[in-house]
Amino acid sequence: MTQLPTHTEKKLGLVIDLDTCVGCHACVISCKGWNTENYGAPLSDQNPYGADPSGTFLNRVHSYEVTPDEGAAMTVHFPKSCLHCEDAPCVTVCPTGASYKRVEDGIVLVNESDCIGCGLCAWACPYGAREMDRAEGVMKKCTLCVDRIYNENLPEIDREPACVRTCPAGARHFGDLGDETSDVSKLVAERGGMDLMPELGTKPVNKYLPPRPKDDQIDILAPFLETVAEEPTGFLGWLDKTLERIG
Amino acid sequence: MHPAPSIIFFTVFSGLGFGLLTFLGFGKPDYSGFTAFIFFLIAYVFAVGGLVSSTFHLGNPRRALKAFSQWRSSWLSREGCLAVAALTVMGIYAIGVVFLDTRWTLLGLVGAALSLATVFGTSMIYTQITTVPRWNHWTTPVLFILYALTGGAFLAGQTSIAAPMLLLLGVFQCVYWIIGDKLFSASGSTIETATGLGNMGTVRMFEAPHSSKNYLMKEMVHVVGRKHARTLRIIGVLCLSLLPYLLLVMPPFYHLISLLALLLHIGGALILRWLFFAEAEHTVGLYYGKR
Numbered sequence: 434m435t436q437l438p439t440h441t442e443k444k445l446g447l448v449i450d451l452d453t454c455v456g457c458h459a460c461v462i463s464c465k466g467w468n469t470e471n472y473g474a475p476l477s478d479q480n481p482y483g484a485d486p487s488g489t490f491l492n493r494v495h496s497y498e499v500t501p502d503e504g505a506a507m508t509v510h511f512p513k514s515c516l517h518c519e520d521a522p523c524v525t526v527c528p529t530g531a532s533y534k535r536v537e538d539g540i541v542l543v544n545e546s547d548c549i550g551c552g553l554c555a556w557a558c559p560y561g562a563r564e565m566d567r568a569e570g571v572m573k574k575c576t577l578c579v580d581r582i583y584n585e586n587l588p589e590i591d592r593e594p595a596c597v598r599t600c601p602a603g604a605r606h607f608g609d610l611g612d613e614t615s616d617v618s619k620l621v622a623e624r625g626g627m628d629l630m631p632e633l634g635t636k637p638v639n640k641y642l643p644p645r646p647k648d649d650q651i652d653i654l655a656p657f658l659e660t661v662a663e664e665p666t667g668f669l670g671w672l673d674k675t676l677e678r679i680g
Numbered sequence: 681m682h683p684a685p686s687i688i689f690f691t692v693f694s695g696l697g698f699g700l701l702t703f704l705g706f707g708k709p710d711y712s713g714f715t716a717f718i719f720f721l722i723a724y725v726f727a728v729g730g731l732v733s734s735t736f737h738l739g740n741p742r743r744a745l746k747a748f749s750q751w752r753s754s755w756l757s758r759e760g761c762l763a764v765a766a767l768t769v770m771g772i773y774a775i776g777v778v779f780l781d782t783r784w785t786l787l788g789l790v791g792a793a794l795s796l797a798t799v800f801g802t803s804m805i806y807t808q809i810t811t812v813p814r815w816n817h818w819t820t821p822v823l824f825i826l827y828a829l830t831g832g833a834f835l836a837g838q839t840s841i842a843a844p845m846l847l848l849l850g851v852f853q854c855v856y857w858i859i860g861d862k863l864f865s866a867s868g869s870t871i872e873t874a875t876g877l878g879n880m881g882t883v884r885m886f887e888a889p890h891s892s893k894n895y896l897m898k899e900m901v902h903v904v905g906r907k908h909a910r911t912l913r914i915i916g917v918l919c920l921s922l923l924p925y926l927l928l929v930m931p932p933f934y935h936l937i938s939l940l941a942l943l944l945h946i947g948g949a950l951i952l953r954w955l956f957f958a959e960a961e962h963t964v965g966l967y968y969g970k971r
Contacts, residue, residue: 436752436753451877456887458889461889485892485893486891486892487890487892487893487894487895488894489895490890490894493889493890494889495885495887495888495889495967495968496885496886496887496889497871497875497877497883497884497885497886498883498884498885498886499877499880499881499882499883499884500881500882500884501880501881502881506881507880508886509875509877511875513889513967522810522811524753525753525754526753526754526755526756526808526809527750527753527754528746528747528748528749528750528754528756528757528760529743529746529747529749529750529757530746530749530750531746547743547746548739548740548743549738549739549740549741549743549744549746549747550738550739550740551737551738551739551747551756552737552739552899553756553805555895555896555899555900556681556809556811556812556899556900556962557808557809557810557811558811558964559810559811559869559874559963559964560874560963560964560967561896561900561964561967564894564895564896565739565895565899566739567895569739570738570739570740571739571740572739627876628876629873629874629875629876630869630873630874630963631873632867632868632869632873633810633811633869633963634810641876643876643877643879643880644877644880
């Protein structure tokens with residue numbers, strides 16, 4: 434049923450720290466690796482070794498340059514996947530009931546055996562979180578690794594989304610954002626976690642932590658360090674003088 | 681948005697077909713027997729042909745029947761249900777007119793209302809998309825209904841209705857552009873709100889997440905086609921509205937001239953429907969530093 438539930442028991446989602454993300458794309462690769470061989474149809478590639486390769490990914494990392502009014506510009510790496518919105522416009526537009534939001538944990542999923550591949554849900558998503566698989570003709574999206582997080586065959590440490598598990602910088606966090614006492618909720622409160630395009634009223638569950646302000650001084654100890662010798666001495670000094678004489 | 685030929689064909693021809701069915705439901709033209717059969721045939725070929733064409737862009741058309749199930753929430757589903765209802769009611773009405781020389785007036789009016797509601801349903805598929813501010817406006821359903829009624833009047837041979845409708849449609853199409861051109865800026869979505877980084881400074885795309893185009897960019901960041909938008913708008917309105925109007929009102933009036941005017945009108949509608957998609961900017965383009 435593509436009507437949205439009025440209430441979900443949990444709001445499982447991701448918190449992505451834009452201060453910590455180094456833009457290594459490891460989350461992109463681990464996501465593709467896990468999801469191409471688990472839930473639903475594989476994530477196909479078209480012309481992968483040709484001149485114009487393309488393929489289905491559920492997570493992508495953009496990089497932006499932010500220029501403040503004063504001071505130096507900074508680069509911000511920006512991973513983007515489904516935000517599992519509370520008011521998900523992708524769900525209500527679905528004509529077949531393939532798209533749905535789960536009451537038990539708030540995850541937005543696609544039942545691929547009902548998907549006709551009309552692409553309307555991808556149009557309705559402001560964030561570009563849904564991609565049509567060209568080989569299978571069905572819509573693919575982040576499942577929050579629903580086949581990992583409840584999977585008792587996996588060691589407990591692995592029962593989180595593949596992107597979170599793999600992030601070498603610790604920039605991705607997974608938890609229940611509906612529970613104010615959860616670690617992710619505390620993190621969001623502490624760091625001023627934000628919504629993407631809040632003006633569209635989608636109420637995303639995933640939150641982004643803004644980059645921390647940078648210090649003006651690169652290193653407060655630097656002025657106290659001994660100056661590096663500018664004039665070479667010894668053998669190098671002799672070589673320097675000799676070469677100067679020849680040149 | 682990517683202007684898929686199947687969707688352009690679908691919206692233009694199903695609009696014309698249901699527009700003609702609306703007039704037939706009102707008993708215009710008032711024929712029966714074989715002449716009436718030809719009118720209903722044209723209407724059904726356009727309406728059904730358009731609907732069939734819309735399934736060509738589906739990834740899994742074999743499951744298309746499931747699209748009738750979610751009418752409670754989905755406009756695409758509602759449109760499908762309304763189309764089937766309109767075609768069924770008008771089919772029964774057509775049996776009376778064609779074979780029994782009987783006009784069931786009430787049934788015709790219900791069929792006409794359902795036909796117009798189907799066009800409204802089609803327009804709402806686009807109007808409901810908040811991520812495309814140009815579409816997400818009350819003028820979109822009005823535009824679609826005007827297209828259907830004008831083309832319908834034309835096909836029904838109602839020249840006295842079609843001629844002023846042609847001018848009205850042309851004017852409204854221009855109003856639609858004047859309003860629509862401002863809607864994306866007015867929506868308030870920018871690369872700064874998309875990334876949430878606006879309070880740090882101005883944001884610029886530094887590096888794309890992938891080296892060649894993906895589904896999102898092909899489907900929703902169609903910027904190439906906008907190059908000739910201004911020229912196409914002028915050609916489109918001339919063909920859609922002004923030239924057919926002049927051909928209809930200027931004597932002498934021949935059927936052949938009327939046919940030429942109709943072909944111009946449909947050609948104009950196809951050009952402008954292409955623009956309807958090509959000029960529609962989706963918010964996901966912001967993540968790619970585009971609109």
